[in-house]
Amino acid sequence: MAENQWPLWEVFIRSKQGLDHKHAGSLHAADAQMAIENARDVYTRRMEGVSIWVVESKYVHASSPDDATSFYEPANDKVYRHPTFYDLPDELKHM
């Protein structure tokens, strides 16, 4: 049963106008158009989407989970990037 396998595609769906496309899952398809049509049938049977992106899985590059600790380290000690870091009097309004 040697058969050429259709490539794998990652599916991203915008659930409504104004929201980001979000990863929904993956599927196999011969090409992009078929991937979009399959994604409609597989992931939006109940109006879950108004827009679909597909990208062949082999083109997705990802950060490595093994290096997560060191990779995200630079943001770890910069609490001053958050508004709550600043000590201001309660009388100060609208800020």
Add this chain to the structure above:
Amino acid sequence: MRVNIHHMSVQDLEKIFQDKIDADIRIEPKDWMPDAYRKTLIRQMSQHAHSEIVGMLPEANWITRAPTLRRKATLIAKVQDEAGHGLYLYAATETLGAGREELLEQLHTGKAKYSSIFNYPTLTWADMGAIGWLVDGAAIMNQVPLCRASYGPYARAMVRICKEESFHQRQGFEILLTLSKGSAGQRRMCQDAIDRWWWPSVMMFGPNDDASPHTAQSMQWKIKRFSNDELRQRFVDICAEQVKILGMTIPDPDLKWNEQRQHYDFGAIDWDEFWNVVKGNGPCNKERLAARVRAHEEGAWVREAATAHAEKRELKKDRA
């Protein structure tokens, strides 16, 4: 500090892995995981996927003979959902490194199992009701806890599936409710379907806890969150009440409320029947598998045509 997994011992990695699971942190595809976890998940998830796919057959049997257009549209939508569930689960299984072709091959050669419930025949229209109520009901009972499974892609697929399952069970109950208010013949048909589907549904939760040696490991990994008997008891308790609304009975003379346990007691399960069907000797095992293989083989030209079409379109794009 740089944590490099390549310099860590398997024991250290296993500890980090189990600590994450204990802290309810999901495992994602690229995270390190023990081989046994990966293998067990591939088996569990692909079996589940196969069950969704084979599960379309008994119900598809009644699509052309649905009594009204409303019922027909509903049944088509349900069967289509089951195809979708199979696809969510195959896709999630593939994130563990198993190929789709390989998974299908295992199903078609009988190497992989699917839920035995689908090896029973659908003899009357009432079976569509009993399947929705009992079979989808038991599936939901099994699946809801898996929305919190430790493997991310699996848990996310289950969330999607559970959202869709609720309509399956409700439409089934509605079919039975309608029959239960019908003629004497329709009421008989309703009871007959419940009689035939009850025990196989109760068996869907698998062997008793003392006969499921892998439960402890699966629970530790959080790819199983309640034992077979716990889920089965919940199912029996709920159905024993729901059947009253239908004015029907559950075919178990030992079914009785136990005030002390605050649960229904129920009769002994015929495990010989269960294992017999698992081993391939149920009423429809051969028919189901043959239908699956035939569908795959007869679909080969469609897959080839789609590939050829995609290539042609690619060529045209290059020339343009």
